Amino acid sequence: MTNIIDVKNVSKSFGHLKVINDCSIAVEEGSITGLIGPNGAGKSTLFNIIAGAFPADAGSIHFAGEDITHIPANQLFHKGLLRTFQIAHEFSHMSALENLMMVPGDQSGESLFNAWFKPGLVRSEELAVRQKALDVIDFLSLGHVKNELAGNLSGGQKKLLELGRTMMADPKVVLLDEIAAGVNRTLLQDLIANIQRLNKELGYTFLVIEHDMDMIAKLCNPVIVLAQGSVMVQGTIEEIQNNEEVVEAYFGTEAH
Template identity: 45%
Template structure:
C-alpha cells in the first residue's frame, strides 16, 4: 500500500527553486530515509507535505487522498504527524503535560468542552493518559514524567517530540533529523523505538537523517535530494555505493 505519493512538487523562495519537481513514493509500513547536503530542500519538503508551507506546484496524496492545500491541523487529523528539527515542546510544562497537550491541541479541543466536562471528554482524557503513559514507557521517559520539558537533555527532548507526534496514533510520521545532537546511547534507543513502533504498530516513517550509518541501519529505502531534485533512490547499500551521491554528499557536507 502506498502511504505518501508526491508528484512534481515545486516550492520557490523568490528565485530559489527549493523543490524542483520532486516526485516520490513512500510505501506503507516501511522506513524511508531522506538524505542530501545542507540546503538541498529536505526540511522544505517536510514543511510543504505537513501543510506549513504552501506549494508552488504539484500534488501530494496521503492514503490515496489529496492533501496539498489543507492546513497543518487538518493534515494531522488525517494521520500524518511530524517532528521538527528544533524541538518545540513547551518548556514550562512537564513531560506528561506535554504529551497530553499534544493530543488535545491536535484534536482542537475547544475551551467549552473543558468547561462542561461531559463524560465523553473525560473518557477521552483517560484514554489519552493511558496512551501517554504507554508511550513514555517505550521511550523510557516514565520516570521523568513530572520533570519540566525544559530540564530534559537534548536527546530526551527528541524522544519527547517523538512521543508527542505519536499521541494521535498517526499512520505516517515525518522525522526531521531525529538523532542530530543526540548522544550515542539515546540515539541508539531512539532508533530502537522507531523500529519497534514500525513493527508493533505498523507505522510508516519518513526520516531526514544526516548519518549514513543511521540510514543504513534502519531504512528500507533511501531517497537523495540535491539542489531541490531527487538525484537517486535505492536500498541503503545501493545509495552508499552510488558515485554521484558520494560526490554530492562530500562536496555539500
C-alpha cells in the same frame, strides 16, 4: 506495497531561488524511508510542503489516496500525517507527562459548557488521555522523567518526548526531521529501537531526513537522495554509498 505518500512533479521557489525542482517521490506504506542529500538540497522544504506548512507552486501530493496538495498542517494532523522538528518544540514549563496529554485535540474539557455541565465526561476523557500518555511514557522508557519539566530534559530525552507526542495522535505517517541531531549515542540507540518498534508493532510509516548515515543505514530502506531540489537516485543504503554521483554531490570531485 501501496504508496501512502505520492509526491508528483512538485516545485517550490522563494523569490528567484528555486528550492524544489519538479520533484517526485513515493513512500511505501509500512516502510522507513530515508531522505538524504547535501546541505541546501531542499529536504526540509520538501518536508514542509508534504506536511502542509508551505504551499507547492506546482505538482501534487497524495496521502493514503487523497489529494492533500492544498490542505494545511492542522488538518493533516487529524488525518494522521505528523512531523517532528530538528529542534524539539516542547512546552518547557510543563512536565513530560503533561506535554503528552496536551496532544489529543477536541477534548471535551476545552468547552466551557462541558466543563460546567458535563464534568463526568470531561473527567473520564482526562483519565483516558492520562492513561494513554502513561502507556507512551512506558513504551519510550521515560518513566523516570515523567514528572520532570520538559525544559529540563536532555536533548535526547526531548527527542524521545517529541516522538511520544506523535504517538498520542495515532499517526499513519511520521516525518522525522533530523531526530538524531544533538542526541548522545546511548539515547540515539533508544531512538532507533523505538522507531523500529513503532514501525513493526504499530505499523507506523516513517519518512526520515537525517545526516547521520549510521542511523540511516540501521533504519531505512529505501533511501532517496535529493540534490538541487530533485531526486538524484533511490536505492538501498549500500547502493547509495557506492554511487559515484552521490559521493560527488556530498564531497565534490576531490573525493575521487
